[in-house]
Amino acid sequence: MPDLITCSLDQGLLTLTFNRPDKLNALNSAMYSALDRHLRAASEDPAVEVILLTGGTACFSAGNDLRDFLDTPPRDLDSPVFRMMRTVLTLDKPLLAAVNGPAIGIGCTLLVHCDQVLVSRSAKLRMPFAPLGVCPEFGSSLLLPRLLGHQRAARLLLANELLSGEQALAWGLANELHDDGEQCLAAAVALARRLQAMPQQALRISKRLLKDGQRRELEETVRREGELFIQCLASDEARAALQALV
Template identity: 60%
Template sequence: MNPVILSTQSDAVLTLTLNRPDKLNALSNSMYTRLADLLLAADEDPDVRAIIITGGEQCFTSGNDLQDFLQHPPTHLGSPAFRLMQAVIHLEKPLIAAVCGAAIGIGTTLLLHCDQVLITRNAKLRMPFVHLGLCPEFGASLLLPRLLGHARAARLLLWGDALDGTQAVALGLANEVLDDGEQCLAAAQHMAERLLALPNEALLQTKRLLKQPVMKELEDTLRRENLLFIERLNSHEAKTALNAMLQRIQ
């Protein structure tokens, strides 16, 4: 059986690839756990200096695996999805996302924590939390309004509007738009390799300085969002919407 998370290393660049194409890279609890473990290990490994996260050339991720999510929902702040969030926000090493195709839900909110985001023109970013009876996660309620302003953030979080790659770059959610998946992955690798020539301690300290001003507020927001997310999952609204969505995709 092929692993659902591929971990490969070239020089000091670690690439983590979501590898569940038959499910559009939908994230299960076991995938969240594995990703968190790999990121935590990479942060401690002196042979890793930059990390790329991708879903391959066709799809970044369709978000949560709804069946797994409904059967094993997060019930506490140490649940697998929330543990991944903690690993990402405290990651010391540069994180680059190569986003090809769809990036739904946490596939979009994860990008708010990446140091660079390379994206394909045909990408589809969407955060349908309200549509599913849920609330934002991964600090999106704090970071999106700061990045985009209230009105634009509201369009994405309240209305659940989608963005393509060009629109994502225009809004500042991504850095560079590429024509296809092959170019996107190559650009991410090139971006990571550029870091290898830089003084490593200066690089790490600069990332810490970039994150420090918002870290306490982000941790507080993450806690509030996640506790409310657990509460929302137990609501009639969310159960109805999630089950209806699951029936449509099965």
């Protein structure tokens, strides 16, 4: 069986690629565990300077695997998905994302924690929590209103708005827009190399300073969202919404 997340280290740049193309890179418990493991190892490995997340040139991630939600939903805050979230929150090395095609649900909220997000014109960002009978996760209820303003955050988290790559750039969810997947990936690598040219200790300290002002509030929000998300998943309306889609 191929790795669900492939890992490639090239001269200090660690590229983590979601590798479940038959399921549009939908994330399941095994993938959360693998991503958590890779990020923890990268944090401690002096050979890793910058981390790049991608799903390849066709699809970033369709979000959480819906069948996984039904069969093995997270039961508590020690579930793989929540461990992965906590690892991302403490990561002090630059985290980049190259987004092509769908970035749905947690495949979208993950981007808010990246230091740079590059998208192609094929990108499609959506956070369909309310239609699935669940609530926002990964700190999105705190970070999105601050980043976008309340009304735009509500369009994403309440009204299930779908953003194109162009709209993601205009709204501030992405830093760069590229014509296709190959260009997007190449530009992400070029940006990573620019960051690698910086003094690495200063780079990590700078990232910590950027994050520290809201770290405690964000950790508490992620915890509270997680508790409510678990409750929502157990509800009749969530199970009905999920069953209708699997």
